[in-house]
Amino acid sequence: GQSLEQPSEVTAVEGAIVQINCTYQTSGFYGLSWYQQHDGGAPTFLSYNALDGLEETGRFSSFLSRSDSYGYLLLQELQMKDSASYFCAVLDNYGQNFVFGPGTRLSVLP
Amino acid sequence: NAGVTQTPKFQVLKTGQSMTLQCAQDMNHNSMYWYRQDPGMGLRLIYYSASEGTTDKGEVPNGYNVSRLNKREFSLRLESAAPSQTSVYFCASSARDRWAFFGQGTRLTVV
Numbered sequence: 277g278q279s280l281e282q283p284s285e286v287t288a289v290e291g292a293i294v295q296i297n298c299t300y301q302t303s304g305f306y307g308l309s310w311y312q313q314h315d316g317g318a319p320t321f322l323s324y325n326a327l328d329g330l331e332e333t334g335r336f337s338s339f340l341s342r343s344d345s346y347g348y349l350l351l352q353e354l355q356m357k358d359s360a361s362y363f364c365a366v367l368d369n370y371g372q373n374f375v376f377g378p379g380t381r382l383s384v385l386p
Numbered sequence: 387n388a389g390v391t392q393t394p395k396f397q398v399l400k401t402g403q404s405m406t407l408q409c410a411q412d413m414n415h416n417s418m419y420w421y422r423q424d425p426g427m428g429l430r431l432i433y434y435s436a437s438e439g440t441t442d443k444g445e446v447p448n449g450y451n452v453s454r455l456n457k458r459e460f461s462l463r464l465e466s467a468a469p470s471q472t473s474v475y476f477c478a479s480s481a482r483d484r485w486a487f488f489g490q491g492t493r494l495t496v497v
Contacts, residue, residue, distance in 0.1 A: 309485040318476060318488040319429070363428060365486070373419060373434040373444060374478075374486050378427075 278302045278368055280377035287383045288354055296349045296380045298364035306367035308340050308347045309374070314360045322362075323349065351382070359384045388412050392477050392489035399467040399496045407462040407492050409477030415487075417480045418460035419444075420452060422473040423491075429476065435460055467496045 325340035431444030
């Protein structure tokens with residue numbers, strides 16, 4: 277089966293940089309995606325990696341190392357509005373549905 | 387571009403009542419999913435549909451049924467609601483091997 281691990285909580289101050297790690301165990305690999313969810317809201321897509329390396333989208337970047345079964349989401353120039361939960365996800369063995377990590381709650385302090 | 391639309395947004399049911407959650411996407415995606423999220427928890431897959439005409443069970447299918455009505459629509463039915471089904475339900479869709487787009491969620495309370 278698939279399993280993903282993330283830290284449960286991360287705290288940082290405004291303007292700082294924070295890294296949220298995700299390790300996964302899969303029988304096959306189709307890509308790692310990241311989502312943001314504010315309290316009371318729906319998950320929204322942030323970033324996607326199918327190949328090794330860094331993908332940059334504005335203040336958010338995501339990194340993947342397939343050989344290490346590891347990825348991370350990097351948030352730069354943190355803002356208060358970045359306080360939310362962040363989930364990583366992989367497609368299952370058949371590439372047919374997403375398996376989500378337990379989520380990391382990010383708190384940004386003034 | 388509406389993306390993924392879910393109805394209703396809120397619902398209160400009595401134990402034993404039935405209801406259907408509706409979901410529609412306008413992105414021409416083949417795959418659609420139903421997840422539930424309990425407080426402080428991640429997303430757990432209830433059912434998914436990899437293409438029109440096919441549905442498969444996910445991690446927590448008991449007490450639910452689904453219908454992939456056409457390529458756009460994927461509904462979730464609770465035949466006899468139980469308090470354990472109190473949760474937030476999310477519908478999602480995706481193009482294969484890419485990422486998922488989520489609806490706004492349905493907050494269901496079963497009393």
